[in-house]
Amino acid sequence: MxxxxxxxxxxxxxxxxxxxxxxxxxxxxxxxxxxxxxxxxxxxxxxxxxxxxxxxxxxxxxxxxxxxxxxxxxxxxxxxxxxxxxxxxxxxxxxxxxxxxxxNTDYLAVRQLLELHRVDPNTAFALRGSGGMAKAVASALRDAGFTQGTIVARNEQAGRQLADSCGYRWQADLGDLCPPMLVNVTPIGMAGGVEAEHLAFSLEAIAAAQLVFDVVAMPARTPFIIEAERQGRAVITGLxxxxxxxxxxxxxxxxxxxxxxxxxxxxxxxxxx
The missing domain is CATH 3.40.50.10860 (Leucine Dehydrogenase, chain A, domain 1)
Structure with missing residues (x-):
């Protein structure tokens, strides 16, 4: 009952x-x-x-x-x-x-997940996003000892501000950068889909990565996560x-x-x- x-x-x-x-x-x-x-x-x-x-x-x-x-x-x-x-x-x-x-338990959750997945703090990463959740994730990475980070955000003001606050670089787009860890903290992928525009990062960037982390929780397996798994990459999901x-x-x-x-x-x- x-x-x-x-x-x-x-x-x-x-x-x-x-x-x-x-x-x-x-x-x-x-x-x-x-x-x-x-x-x-x-x-x-x-x-x-x-x-x-x-x-x-x-x-x-x-x-x-x-x-x-x-x-x-x-x-x-x-x-x-x-x-x-x-x-x-x-x-x-x-x-x-x-x-x-x-x-802020978002921050606490990301810190725990980095430890649970035993992610090496020496891992370079690119984080796409500049909003409130991006701030939580970037700050958790910073406080966990990750120093080689790039914030990828088209909003230059917000992107630079977040990057500066955490000691990271800012870029408007990923360009030729292919770091071993990719982190999506944008709504890209929430609608599902399989086309390239539904991926938070390019196929080439995913192929070059070792770990992908998508903060989108619904669906639990976003196009980004599905493609990363298809390519045999380790994943951390928004769920x-x-x-x-x-x-x-x-x-x-x-x-x-x-x-x-x-x-x-x-x-x-x-x-x-």
Whole structure:
């Protein structure tokens, strides 16, 4: 029987410009499996300061923060964890008795994945993108000791700013550069497709790479990942990122760390939504 929220149920929410279902299904599945009296709901808002004040006033335990609110929330919380301070962007708020502390579990997830996949920090890379998530990934690479990086972004101002903040180079396009690691932090590939324009990097660049990392989570196997696997390259997928960042949010909200098998089942359930 599905969990029915009651007067003592602890509420967690997410705020996004375009709310999705992955987090809702992931968190609520784990709450039910672990017998926790929690409930998670996705929301959006036209008044961010009021919404964050509501988290405090209503005793909402936790809040996931997605675009376009990640940077605007920074000034609305009481404390900022180093994971968020490192990139001036948050994706998680935890309410401890009315005191709001902000984290960035995207950053934490990327750091963990680099360790799990045993990626050598001496590996040179090209990262395509310059938005908020690109900032999280580039900062995680920087703090993990990666020094040979190139930010590839057509938006020169944003691209240069990100590159300068992390000590990397900037280029408007990849050109003849063929580094051993390619990282996509743009929406390219979200629509699927098999043509070259649906690939975050060229076929030649993929052929020259040893590892490709695509932050796009839906679909889990983007054209970029499919082509890399076809060419026998090692891959890190966006599904791994979204699962790890959601897991770290869950732990921050509940104080409970599920088993790897429980997380695997929750990810499978969340993907059905």
């Amino acid at each position: 599905a969990h029915v929220p009651g007067k003592d149920t602890v509420l967690c929410i997410s705020l996004a410009g375009r709310p999705g279902s992955f987090g809702v299904r992931f968190h609520n599945h784990l709450y039910e499996q672990l017998g926790l009296d929690f409930y998670y709901k996705a929301m959006t808002t036209q008044d961010l300061p009021a919404a964050v004040s509501g988290i405090r006033a209503l005793g909402i335990r936790g809040c996931g923060v997605s675009m376009p609110y990640k940077e605007a929330c920074m000034a609305l919380v009481d404390e900022i964890d180093p994971s968020a301070a490192a990139i001036d962007s948050i994706n998680t708020i935890v309410n401890d008795g009315g005191r709001l502390k902000a984290y 791994e990122v979204i699962a790890l960042q959601a897991l770290e949010q869950f732990v921050l909200y509940t104080g409970v760390r599920p088993t790897p098998e429980q997380v695997k089942l929750a990810v499978a359930f969340a993907r059905l939504g």
